[in-house]
Amino acid sequence: MVRQRMTGKERREQLISIGRSVFxxxxxxxxxxxxxxxRANVSKPVLYEHFGGKEGLYAVVVDREMIRLENLITEALQKGRSKVRIERAVLALLTYVEKETDGFQILVRDMTPGKDRSYSTLLNTAVGQVSHILGHSFQRQGLQEEVAVLYGQALVGMVSxxxxxxxxxxxxxxxxxxAHIVNLCWNGLAGMLGQPxxxxxxxxxLAEAxxxxxxxxxxxxxxxxA
Known part of the structure; x- marks a missing residue:
């Protein structure tokens, strides 16, 4: 049987997939x-043609993983009770680690601050979102709303x-x-549940997903x- 030749788009996706694994x-x-x-069974000029080199391929891989993880966490934090939103966000990150292990390994190696898109910038975005949620919760409880960002930093750092x-x-x-992460975050050491x-x-x-x-x-x- 004659094997059909890949289109340019298919070849690009193949190189991204293989590059992701190797990185x-x-x-x-x-x-x-x-x-x-x-690994892609192509010559080096084919890779240069699509990405300009290793740096270009790596940038595409990292950007895709950033968008994927950012969307997961942002969606988890969108609506619901404060505690539920925190639970969803923590679970979303752990699910990403479980199912997209290669992507997470690439991102945590790319924690250098100052880049336009890196794992560090994603964490900073998450801190802003979590701090907003905590700020509302602090306000309802009569606590200092201005320290919510401090707690947001602590929570996101702990989860990461x-x-x-x-x-x-x-x-x-x-x-x-x-459950244990949120137990510490939500109840504190003095009020932690034995079996959260x-x-x-x-x-x-989670069961439906x-x-x-x-x-x-x-x-x-x-x-x-078939």
Missing amino acids: AERGFEGTSVEEVAA TTAQWWLDERQPPKEEVA TLSDEVLAE ERAEAENMSAENIEEN
Whole structure:
């Protein structure tokens, strides 16, 4: 059977996918144009034609991961009770770590401040959103609203650091990790629950997302075997 030649768009997507894997495995410095081209079974000029070099490919990979993760966290923080929004955001980051491990590994290596789009700038955006949520909560409780940004920094830093630890550990399950993080954030050391769980609505959303993903995978397997 004659193998159909890739279109330019398909070749570009293939190179991005392979580049993503190699950057996650070896880091930017350890990745070479030669290796990416070899894995894609193309010559080096093809990669240069699409991206101008390793730097161009890396920029596209990082930008895509930034947009994907930023959208997930922003959507999680959009609506609902304050505690539920924090739970969703923590769970969204851990789910990204679980399902898009290569992307997260690339981003956490790219934490150099000052770049237009980096993991550090994403965290700063998240701090702003979380601080806004906490500010409203502090106001209702008669607390100092102006220190909400301090607590926002502390919370986002705690979540990000724990996510990087969980990247290697993968235990306990992500929903349990999220529940413990929010337990510390929401109740404080003096008021922590012994067996924290996420809110029922967040657990229901997680179960529905996993059910939909299982159905999609099943449908894809049926199509492949048809």
